[in-house]
Every structure is written in structure tokens, then in C-alpha cells.
Amino acid sequence: xxxxxxxxxxxxxxxxxxxxxxxxxxxxxxxxxxxxxxxxxxxxxxxxxxxxxxxxxxxxxxxxxxxxxxxxxxxxxxxxxxxxxxxxxxxxxxxxxxxxxxxxxxxxxxxxxxxxxxxxxxxxxxxxxxxxxxxxxxxxxxxxxxxxxxxxxxxxxxxxxxxxxxxxxxxxxxxxxxxxxxxxxxxxxxxxxxxxxxxxxxxxxxxxxxxxxxxxxxxxxxxxxxxxxxxxxxxxxxxxxxxxxxxxxxxxxxxxxxxxxxxxxxxxxxxxxxxxxxxxxxxxxxxxxxxxxxxxxxxxxxxxxxxxx
Numbered sequence: 094x095x096x097x098x099x100x101x102x103x104x105x106x107x108x109x110x111x112x113x114x115x116x117x118x119x120x121x122x123x124x125x126x127x128x129x130x131x132x133x134x135x136x137x138x139x140x141x142x143x144x145x146x147x148x149x150x151x152x153x154x155x156x157x158x159x160x161x162x163x164x165x166x167x168x169x170x171x172x173x174x175x176x177x178x179x180x181x182x183x184x185x186x187x188x189x190x191x192x193x194x195x196x197x198x199x200x201x202x203x204x205x206x207x208x209x210x211x212x213x214x215x216x217x218x219x220x221x222x223x224x225x226x227x228x229x230x231x232x233x234x235x236x237x238x239x240x241x242x243x244x245x246x247x248x249x250x251x252x253x254x255x256x257x258x259x260x261x262x263x264x265x266x267x268x269x270x271x272x273x274x275x276x277x278x279x280x281x282x283x284x285x286x287x288x289x290x291x292x293x294x295x296x297x298x299x300x301x302x303x304x305x306x307x308x309x310x311x312x313x314x315x316x317x318x319x320x321x322x323x324x325x326x327x328x329x330x331x332x333x334x335x336x337x338x339x340x341x342x343x344x345x346x347x348x349x350x351x352x353x354x355x356x357x358x359x360x361x362x363x364x365x366x367x368x369x370x371x372x373x374x375x376x377x378x379x380x381x382x383x384x385x386x387x388x389x390x391x392x393x394x395x396x397x398x399x400x401x402x
Contacts (some may be wrong), residue, residue, distance in 0.1 A: 122179035129187040136179030136186035144235030145227035161327030162211035167205040169195035171229035256335040264359035275342025285390035322356035349393025350379035372398035
């Protein structure tokens with residue numbers, strides 16, 4: 094194993110023109126890395142074409158949200174002792190050491206870390222870049238490799254709603270919010286809002302006209318499927334939002350553990366409110382046992398029911 098000592102990091106930072114090692118922990122940056130040393134200043138992308146190169150970059154999901162935490166990031170770099178990693182336009186960057194040999198790529202060495210993103214990141218959809226530069230034992234910095242990411246508004250940032258049902262949880266598992274909604278057109282056939290049917294409108298029958306854009310915009314909708322298929326996005330929040338007065342009748346709110354994604358457990362909290370009026374709230378914990386069996390429209394743990402008059 095090749096390790097990078099703190100003594101080796103300091104000359105790397107000086108060579109990068111980033112002001113050297115610092116006691117600054119980088120808490121004011123937009124992107125933060127675990128197990129890495131912070132260097133003030135944006136990562137320089139100028140290159141003379143020499144130095145070690147990046148071999149591979151591994152990331153589960155390139156869509157991020159303000160406040161996302163624990164996003165896995167790894168890869169390997171050729172003939173390296175470290176990798177410089179920085180978000181384009183950020184106030185600093187990071188030095189992540191490489192160590193174990195990459196058996197799939199002789200001469201390359203692996204790095205692994207986790208990314209977190211500041212809740213103060215601009216919340217508008219925007220394309221950004223993460224920059225990677227390999228560093229060798231002599232402090233020579235290689236050419237930049239760029240990974241494009243998309244920053245999207247957090248599902249937590251929703252406009253005022255007539256009715257909102259929110260699920261959040263504390264571990265990187267794939268939990269799903271499922272809500273059974275009254276059907277004003279046929280009370281005997283309630284509507285299930287879940288990941289495969291996100292809009293609270295009845296199915297369109299054969300020969301019937303499709304729902305209009307106005308009907309869809311006015312109906313309750315599931316806004317996001319977080320950590321879907323264990324592609325971890327770090328959000329761990331899902332909402333069913335009714336922008337206008339919801340239909341009268343009985344509602345059922347369920348939490349379904351689709352997959353634990355390798356987690357031992359995930360504590361969850363779900364609530365429903367109409368303005369300042371709390372309509373229901375429940376806490377629970379999901380485990381591998383809850384992830385067994387089918388995952389249809391009305392499966393999972395029944396959290397609570399409520400009625401809209």
C-alpha cells in the first residue's frame with residue numbers, strides 16, 4: 094500500500110498554487126469531502142500535459158441537491174499518491190490520498206471518499222463540474238479530468254400547498270412514500286399515488302381522452318423517488334403535494350422499504366399537514382424484514398390515516 098503523509102501533502106498544495114496546507118476545515122465550501130485535507134482556493138485547471146493521469150472515477154449518481162450528504166466517490170489514478178478534487182467555482186478544494194493498488198489497472202492506485210454539499214448551494218437547476226487531478230510522489234500534478242454533475246432544487250423547497258405529505262429517513266436506503274387518495278369520480282376505486290403512478294388522477298380508460306395539462310397540474314403528485322434502485326442521491330425525502338384543495342374522503346399513508354441498500358436499518362418520519370393543521374404523523378424504523386415480499390401500490394407499513402372533509 095502506498096500512503097500519502099501530511100508532510101507530502103504540503104508541497105503538493107504549494108505546487109498547485111493553492112496557498113499551502115491550512116487549518117481551515119472547508120466548512121464554507123459548497124462541496125466537502127470526508128477523509129481528505131482541505132486546501133483554500135479553487136482548483137486550478139491549467140495544465141502543461143505532463144504528470145500522472147486519472148484512470149477511473151466512480152460515482153453512483155451525478156444529480157445532487159443542496160444539503161445532500163454521504164455521496165460515495167472513488168476511483169483510481171496512475172502512478173499517484175493523491176488526487177486533488179474540487180468543485181468548479183468553489184472557494185477551496187481537497188487532497189484525497191490514494192493507497193491500495195487498482196488490480197484492474199496495473200500502475201494505478203485507488204482513492205475513496207464521500208461528498209457532502211452545502212445546504213446554501215444555489216437551489217436552481219444548474220450544471221457544474223467536479224475537477225480531478227492526480228499527484229505523484231514528487232508533487233507533480235497531472236492534467237485535469239472533469240466530471241459533469243447537475244445541481245437540482247431540493248424536494249424540500251416546495252411552494253405552499255393545500256395538502257402536503259412528507260416522508261424523510263436517516264440512512265441511505267430506498268424507502269417509498271405511498272398514499273391512497275379518494276377518487277371523486279368513483280369512491281369505490283381509490284387512487285394509489287406511488288413511484289409508478291405519481292399523479293392522483295384515475296387511470297384513463299380505453300377510448301377516453303387523456304388528462305389535460307391543467308388537470309395534472311392541479312392534482313396531487315409524488316415529487317421525487319429518492320434513492321431509487323439504490324442509486325443513492327443523499328436526499329432521503331419524498332413528498333406528495335396537492336397544490337389545490339384535495340378531494341374529500343379517507344387517506345392512507347404508507348412507508349414501504351423497497352430495499353435497505355446494505356443498511357442495517359433506517360429510521361423514518363412521515364407527516365401530513367394542510368397549512369398549519371397537522372393531519373397525521375408517525376415514526377418508525379425499517380429493516381431487511383420490511384424489505385421482503387412484494388412492493389405494489391398499497392404495500393408497506395401503514396403509518397396513519399386521516400380524513401379530509
